[in-house]
Amino acid sequence: xxxxxxxxxxxxxxxxxxxxxxxxxxxxxxxxxxxxxxxxxxxxxxxxxxxxxxxxxxxxxxxxxxxxxxxxxxxxxxxxxxxxxxxxxxxxxxxxxxxxxxxxxxxxxxxxxxxxxxxxxxxxxxxxxxxxxxxxxxxxxxxxxxxxxxxxxxxxxxxxxxxxxxxxxxxxxxxxxxxxxxxxxxxxxxxxxxxxxxxxxxxxxxxxxxxxxxxxxxxxxxxxxxxxxxxxxxxxxxxxxxxxxxxxxxxxxxxxxxxxxxxxxxxxxxxxxxxxxxxxxxxxxxxxxxxxxxxxxxxxxxxxxxxxxxxxxxxxxxxxxxxxxxxxxxxxxxxxxxxxxxxxxxxxxxxxxxxxxxxxxxxxxxxxxxxxxxxxxxxxxxxxxxxxxxxxxxxxxxxxxxxxxxxxxxxxxxxxxxxxxxxxxxxxxxxxxxxxxxxxxxxxxxxxxxxxxxxxxxxxxxxxxxxxxxxxxxxxxxxxxxxxxxxxxxxxxxxxxxxxxxxxxxxxxxxxxxxxxxxxxxxxxxxxxxxxxxxxxxxxxxxxxxxxxxxxxxxxxxxxxxxxxxxxxxxxxxxxxxxxxxxxxxxxxxxxxxxxxxxxxxxxxxxxxxxxxxxxxxxxxxxxxxxxxxxxxxxxxxxxxxxxxxxxxxxxxxxx
Amino acid sequence: xxxxxxxxxxxxxxxxxxxxxxxxxxxxxxxxxxxxxxxxxxxxxxxxxxxxxxxxxxxxxxxxxxxxxxxxxxxxxxxxxxxxxxxxxxxxxxxxxxxxxxxxxxxxxxxxxxxxxxxxxxxxxxxxxxxxxxxxxxxxxxxxxxxxxxxxxxxxxxxxxxxxxxxxxxxxxxxxxxx
Ligand code: SF4
Ligand code: SF4
Numbered sequence: 001x002x003x004x005x006x007x008x009x010x011x012x013x014x015x016x017x018x019x020x021x022x023x024x025x026x027x028x029x030x031x032x033x034x035x036x037x038x039x040x041x042x043x044x045x046x047x048x049x050x051x052x053x054x055x056x057x058x059x060x061x062x063x064x065x066x067x068x069x070x071x072x073x074x075x076x077x078x079x080x081x082x083x084x085x086x087x088x089x090x091x092x093x094x095x096x097x098x099x100x101x102x103x104x105x106x107x108x109x110x111x112x113x114x115x116x117x118x119x120x121x122x123x124x125x126x127x128x129x130x131x132x133x134x135x136x137x138x139x140x141x142x143x144x145x146x147x148x149x150x151x152x153x154x155x156x157x158x159x160x161x162x163x164x165x166x167x168x169x170x171x172x173x174x175x176x177x178x179x180x181x182x183x184x185x186x187x188x189x190x191x192x193x194x195x196x197x198x199x200x201x202x203x204x205x206x207x208x209x210x211x212x213x214x215x216x217x218x219x220x221x222x223x224x225x226x227x228x229x230x231x232x233x234x235x236x237x238x239x240x241x242x243x244x245x246x247x248x249x250x251x252x253x254x255x256x257x258x259x260x261x262x263x264x265x266x267x268x269x270x271x272x273x274x275x276x277x278x279x280x281x282x283x284x285x286x287x288x289x290x291x292x293x294x295x296x297x298x299x300x301x302x303x304x305x306x307x308x309x310x311x312x313x314x315x316x317x318x319x320x321x322x323x324x325x326x327x328x329x330x331x332x333x334x335x336x337x338x339x340x341x342x343x344x345x346x347x348x349x350x351x352x353x354x355x356x357x358x359x360x361x362x363x364x365x366x367x368x369x370x371x372x373x374x375x376x377x378x379x380x381x382x383x384x385x386x387x388x389x390x391x392x393x394x395x396x397x398x399x400x401x402x403x404x405x406x407x408x409x410x411x412x413x414x415x416x417x418x419x420x421x422x423x424x425x426x427x428x429x430x431x432x433x434x435x436x437x438x439x440x441x442x443x444x445x446x447x448x449x450x451x452x453x454x455x456x457x458x459x460x461x462x463x464x465x466x467x468x469x470x471x472x473x474x475x476x477x478x479x480x481x482x483x484x485x486x487x488x489x490x491x492x493x494x495x496x497x498x499x500x501x502x503x504x505x506x507x508x509x510x511x512x513x514x515x516x517x518x519x520x521x522x523x524x525x526x527x528x529x530x531x532x533x534x535x536x537x538x539x540x541x542x543x544x545x546x547x548x549x550x551x552x553x554x555x556x557x558x559x560x561x562x563x564x565x566x567x568x569x570x571x572x573x574x575x576x577x578x579x580x581x582x583x584x585x586x587x588x589x590x591x592x593x594x595x596x597x598x599x600x601x602x603x604x605x606x607x608x609x610x611x612x613x614x615x616x617x618x619x620x621x622x623x624x625x626x627x628x629x630x631x632x633x634x635x636x637x638x639x640x641x642x643x644x645x646x647x648x649x650x651x652x653x654x655x656x
Numbered sequence: 657x658x659x660x661x662x663x664x665x666x667x668x669x670x671x672x673x674x675x676x677x678x679x680x681x682x683x684x685x686x687x688x689x690x691x692x693x694x695x696x697x698x699x700x701x702x703x704x705x706x707x708x709x710x711x712x713x714x715x716x717x718x719x720x721x722x723x724x725x726x727x728x729x730x731x732x733x734x735x736x737x738x739x740x741x742x743x744x745x746x747x748x749x750x751x752x753x754x755x756x757x758x759x760x761x762x763x764x765x766x767x768x769x770x771x772x773x774x775x776x777x778x779x780x781x782x783x784x785x786x787x788x789x790x791x792x793x794x795x796x797x798x799x800x801x802x803x804x805x806x807x808x809x810x811x812x813x814x815x816x817x818x819x820x821x822x823x824x825x826x827x828x829x830x831x832x833x834x835x
Contacts, residue, residue, distance in 0.1 A: 071682050071696060098678075105697060148710060157708060180709070206699030206759035214686065214693025229786065294712055298675040301682055303786035305675050309712055317710050 002026065003212035004066055004559035005034055010108045010130060012123065014196055015056065015115035019130050024109065030562055030572075031637070033531035034066030034109060036092055037576040039081040042112065043090060044579055044641075049586045053085035053188070054171065054195045056115040062162070062201065063110040064100035065533015069209045070559055072221045073228060073546070074247075074538040076101055076300040078162070078179070079530060084187040086173045086409050087431050087456060089584045091187035096248075096299035096306075096321075096535055097180035099160040099203060106205030117197035120169075122150060125203040126159075135199040140166055142349025143178035144318050150202050159204040165351030167397040168194035172407040174353040174360065174433075181297055181307035181319035185353035186457055187432060212561030220554045224546045228303060228538075236543060238475050243467065246545060247304035248537035251325050252293055255286035260323065266330045268362035269427035269436035281335065288337040289325070299535065306537065312341040320344060324354035330436070331358030332365075332389045339386050343393065350397040355457075356409060356433035361392045363410050363424055364402065372419050377402040409433065426597050430589070432456045434597070442507040442601040447609060448519045448616050451594040452626070454580050455526070463541040464525060464548075465518050469498040469505060485548035487521050494518070507605050512612045516619035527573035528552050575636040578621075578628045582641045585650060591617075591626045627651060662799045665769045667718060667782060668791040674714040678705055680781035680790065687770060687780045699759045702767040703781045706744050713738060716781075716789060719756040720747030722764035722810050724817045749814075763811040 011020045024038075032038045039061045051057045060082045067075040078100040084091035103111065106125050122135040138146050147161040160179060167175035168190035175190030176183045184190075211217050228246065235244035242249055242259050258277035265272050292312040296305035297319070307321040328347070329340040347354060365388060367373040379401075381391045395403025405413045410433055414425035427434050429450060434457060445465065464485065470476045473496075480492040494514050499505045510518060525540035525548070532552070539547045547555075553569045556562065564572070591613065598604075617624060621632030630651055633642040645651040681701035688702065689695045706715040727750075730742040749756035749764030756765045770779040782790045805813065815824055 069696060071686050071693075073679070105699070144710070206697065208689075208695040208697045208700075210695045211686075211693060214689070214691070214695075218686075218693050225784075232786070295672075295714075296675055297709070297714075298677045300677065301679050302677050303675075303679065305787075309709060311712070319709070 001210065003210050003561050004070060004556075005029060005109050006104060006107050006207075006209065008108050009110040009112055010125065011112050011114075012130075012132070013115050014113055014117040014121075014132075014198070017132055019132070021108075021128075021130075029066070029560065032576050032579075033528075033556070033572055035063050035068075035077065035533050036065075036079045036081065036527070036530035036580075037573065038531075039063045039079060039092070039110065040090070040576055040580045040583060042110075043081055044583050047083065049588075051083060052088065053083045053192055058083045058192060060113040060189070060192050060196055060198075061110055062099075062103070062113075064103050064108075065529075066531060067555060067559055068100045068533035069104035070211060070221075071218065071301070072555055072559075073225060074299070074302040074304070074535045075533045076302065077530070077533040077535060078103075078184065079533070080177060080184045080189040082189055082192045084432075085171070085191050086188050086412070089430065089456070089587055089589055090454070090580065091189060092455070092530070093177070093184035093186045093189040094530065095162070095177065095179055095182040095184040096302075097160065097182035098300045099162050099179050099182075099201075100533060101300045102160040102203045102205050104205065104209050105207055106203055107207045111201065113196055113198065116195065120197050120199050122163075122200040122202065123198065124150075124154060125201070125205075126154075126156070127205055127207055138199045139169070141199075142166075143351045144316075144349055146200050147179075150200055154202060156202075156204050159202045161200050161202045163200035163351070164190045164193050164198075165349055165397070167191075167350045167352045167407075169199070170397060170399045170407070171195050172352065172397055172399065173409045173412070174356040174407075176351045176353050178348060178351050180299075181309075181321055182299060183348075183351075183354075186355070186455075190351050211559050213558045217555065217558035220551055220558060224551060227546045231544070231546070232303070236479075238470070238478065239466075239543065243543060246538060246542050247302075248306040248322055248535065248541070250304070250306060251322050252289075252296055252308035252320065253305055255289050256282070257285060257326060258282075260326055261330065263437070264326075264330065265436045265438050266333055268331070268359055268366045268424065269434075269438060270362075270366075271333075272438065276335075285337040288341065292341045302535065302538070304537070310341060310345070312345070315342055315345045318345045318348045320348070322354075327354050327358045328389065331362040332385050334385050334389075339389075343386075343389060346390070347393060350393070352393075352397065355435060357393070357396070358389075359427065359433045359436065360406050360410050360413070361389055361396065363413070364392055364406055365389075366424050367417065367421055370420075370424070372417060372421050372424075373402065426599050429596060430456045430593050438599060439601050441603045442605055442609070444507050444510065444512065444515045444608070444612055445518055447507075447596065447612055448515055449522065450596040450600070451613065452519075452616065453523065454577070454584060463522060463536065463539075464543065464545065465522060466495065466543065469500045470495070471500055483544065484550065485544055487524070487549045488517075491518070491521075507603075507608055512608075512615035513619075515612060516616045519616060520619060523577060524570060524573055525549065527577050528569065531573060531576065532556070571636065575638060578633060578636055578638060579641060581622070581626070582628055582633070582638070582645060585627050586644070586648065589626075591624070594626060623651075659798050659800060661796055663794050664797050664799075665779075666793045667769075667779065668793060669716050670789050670791070671715050673787050674705065674716060674789045675787050676705065676707060676709070676714045677787075679784045679786075680716060681705060683780045683784040687773075697759070699754075700765065702756070702765050704755055711738055713740070713744075715740075715744060717745060718747055718767040719749060719765045720767070722749040722766065722814055724751070724814075726750050726752035751818075761811075764814050766807070766810060768807075 120135040124131045143163045143165040146163040162179040171191040173188045176185030293308040294311040295309045297307045328343045411431040414421040529539040630642045681698035684701040686696045702719040778792045782792045
C-alpha cells in the first residue's frame with residue numbers, strides 16, 4: 001500500500017503511442033520525496049548530457065508533489081521538468097491550479113513523455129483510461145480556447161487541462177504551459193511540449209488517495225490552518241503590504257502598485273520611475289483593475305485568492321495571476337493599465353512567459369531605437385508604443401521575420417543580430433531573462449541567490465528572510481519575537497545586528513558566512529516545497545509562512561508513513577539539490593556562468609563577490625568551480641554521481 | 657404521525673464569494689472515509705462545486721435525496737445573465753449523472769451534516785471554507801416524525817431498485833460464501 005503518493009507513473013512513448021502504467025520504487029520516495037526530487041533523479045538516470053531540448057530523447061515530465069491531493073492546504077503544484085532550449089540545462093517550470101491534484105486522483109504521480117508524436121495530439125487521462133487523441137482541429141488555437149474545446153468534446157467540464165498555444169507549437173523559447181488560472185512558464189517547457197507535438201493534457205480522476213496516519217495528519221493540518229486564518233487577518237506590521245501577507249502576491253486583489261511600479265524597472269529592465277505612482281495613476285489603474293476583475297479565484301485546496309477571472313471590456317475572458325498584471329505595461333512604457341489587460345489576454349492565449357516575453361519585446365524596441373534593428377525588420381509595424389508591442393508579440397509567437405530571431409530570447413537573439421546588440425542583453429543570467437530589478441549597492445544575499453540557484457530565476461528564490469534591514473532596533477526586535485519558522489535561533493541575531501547603514505549593512509553584512517547559511521536555508525525550503533508540491537507562497541516565498549522546517553517532517557511522516565525527522569528531511573532535499581547541481585555540471589555549467597548581470601547593482605565589489613562565492617561553495621561542500629566534492633556526494637548516498645563525475649574527468653580521483 | 661421537535665440544519669451558500677478551491681469537497685470526502693481521514697477523493701464528496709469558470713459559475717451544491725429515475729423535464733434559469741440548468745442546482749443522486757454517487761460502486765451519497773461530529777459542531781465543509789461561502793444555521797421547528805434512512809439503507813435501497821431483490825440476495829449469498 002502506498003500513502004500520499006499513488007505509487008504509479010504513466011510512461012508515454014509518443015513515437016509508438018505506447019502507454020504504460022509503471023509502479024515506482026518506494027525507496028525513491030524515501031530518498032527524494034517526490035515532485036522535483038524524483039523528477040531530477042529520473043532526468044539524471046535517463047537523459048544524457050548530449051541530449052538537447054528538441055531531441056526525441058529529451059524527457060518531458062509532468063509531476064505532482066508528494067503531498068498534493070491531501071487535505072493540507074495549498075499543496076497543488078505541478079512541476080514540469082525537461083531540458084531547456086534556452087539554457088541547455090534542467091528547466092523546472094511549475095504551476096498551481098488543479099492539474100496535479102486531478103492527476104493524483106486519476107492514480108498517477110507523474111506523466112513521463114519521451115520521443116515525439118508524428119502529428120499534433122492531446123492526451124486524455126481519466127483514471128485507468130488513457131488516450132492519445134488527435135488534435136489537428138486544435139492547431140493554432142489559444143490555450144483558453146483549447147481548454148474549453150477539449151472539456152466540451154470530452155463532456156467533462158471538471159477536467160483539468162494544461163495546454164500550449166501558438167508559441168509552444170512554434171517552439172518559442174519562452175513558451176508557457178497554461179492551465180486554469182496558472183501557468184508553467186519559465187525556461188521553455190511549452191516549447192518542448194510543442195516540439196513533442198502535444199497540444200494539451202487533460203486529466204480527471206475519481207480514485208482514492210490514502211493517508212498513512214490520517215488522524216495525526218489532520219492534527220498538523222489543522223494547526224497550519226489556524227495559522228493561515230490568523231495571518232490572513234493579521235498582516236505583519238512594518239512590512240510593505242505586498243510582503244506582509246501570505247500566499248503568492250495578492251496582485252488581483254490589491255490595487256496599490258506603488259511598490260512594483262517604482263521599485264522594478266521599466267522598458268528592457270532600464271528605468272526606475274520613482275514618483276510614478278501619483279494620485280491620478282492610482283485612481284486610473286485601480287478603476288481599470290476593478291472593472292477587469294470579475295472574480296478572485298484560488299488554486300486547488302487553497303483559501304487564498306491570488307488569481308482572477310478577467311472580463312475586460314470587449315476582450316474575451318481569461319484568467320490572470322500575479323505580476324503579469326503589470327509586466328507588459330511596464331516593459332512598453334505604457335502608463336495605462338488598460339493596455340496590459342488587453343495584451344495579456346492575447347499573451348495568455350498564445351501561451352508565453354509573462355516575465356521574459358515583455359522584456360524581449362522591449363529589447364527589440366531598444367534595438368530599433370538604437371538603429372541596430374531597422375525599418376526593414378519593423379516593416380508594417382505601427383509606430384505607437386502599444387501597437388508596436390501587439391505587432392511584435394504576433395511576429396514573436398509565429399516566428400515570423402524578426403520574431404523568429406527574438407523567439408530564442410534576448411541572449412540568443414542578441415548574438416544572432418550582432419552589431420552591438422549584445423550590449424542590450426543586460427538582464428539575463430545563464431541566458432535567461434530575470435525579473436527587472438536594478439539597484440544601488442550590491443546585496444550579498446541576492447548576489448548568491450542570483451548566481452547559484454538552479455532555478456535560474458530570482459523570482460521566488462528569496463522569501464523567508466526579510467528583503468532588507470529594518471530601520472530601527474525596535475522593529476528588528478518586534479520582527480524576531482514570533483518566529484517559530486526559523487531553522488536555527490542564531491538567525492535572530494543576524495536580523496537584530498543587521499543595519500540599513502554603517503558597518504553592519506550591505507554589502508559586508510550579513511557576512512559571507514552568514515549569507516551562506518541564509519541562502520542554504522532558502523534553498524532548503526524551496527527544495528522541500530518543490531518536492532512536496534507546496535505553493536511557494538505558503539512556504540518558501542513569504543515571510544513567516546504556515547509551513548516550515550518544523551512542521552514539514554510531521555506532515556510528511558503522518559501522510560506517507562515514512563518516518564522522517566528534521567535532519568532526515570534536510571538530508572533528503574540536500575541530496576536532490578546536489579544531484580540537480582551535478583546534472584547541470586555534467587551539461588557544462590561552471591563557476592564562470594554563475595554571475596548576475598553587470599549593471600544589476602551600481603556599486604559592485606569584485607573582491608567581496610569572489611569571497612562570497614568561495615565561502616558559499618565551501619559551505620555547500622562544493623569545490624571552487626561549484627562542483628559537488630566526492631566527499632559531499634558520498635555523505636548524501638550519491639556515490640553513483642561521484643563515479644560518473646570521475647569517469648567524465650569532471651572530478652579527479654583523490655582530489656576535490 | 658406524531659409531532660416532534662426537530663433541529664433544522666441549513667447551510668446557506670453565498671456562491672458569489674466562492675474562489676473555487678474545492679477545500680469543502682476534500683474535507684468532506686476525507687471525513688467520511690472509513691476509517692475517518694484515511695483517504696481523500698473529492699468525487700466521493702457530498703458537497704460538489706459545480707464549476708464553469710469562463711461563465712463565472714462556481715456553485716457549491718449538497719447531496720440530497722436519492723431518486724430512482726431522472727426527472728421528466730428540466731427548467732433552465734437565467735440569473736444575473738448566466739444560464740443554469742435545473743440540474744446544476746439539483747441535489748439528487750440521480751441515475752442520469754455521476755454526481756453524488758460513489759465513483760466505484762455507484763451507490764448514492766447524501767449530506768449528513770457531519771452528524772457524527774457531535775451536536776453544536778459546524779459541518780466540516782463550513783469549517784473549511786475560509787471564504788465564508790458556507791454559513792451554517794440551526795433552528796428548532798415542530799415537524800411530523802419521519803423515518804430517515806441511514807447510509808446503508810439508502811445504498812441497499814438503490815441496489816434493490818436497480819437490480820431487484822432476487823439478484824441482490826443471490827449476489828450477497830455468493831459474496832459471503834466466497835469470503
Ligand atoms: S497561495 Fe495563491 S498561488 Fe498559492 S496555492 Fe494559494 S491560490 Fe494558488
Ligand atoms: S471551500 Fe468555500 S470557497 Fe472553496 S470551493 Fe468550497 S464553497 Fe467555494
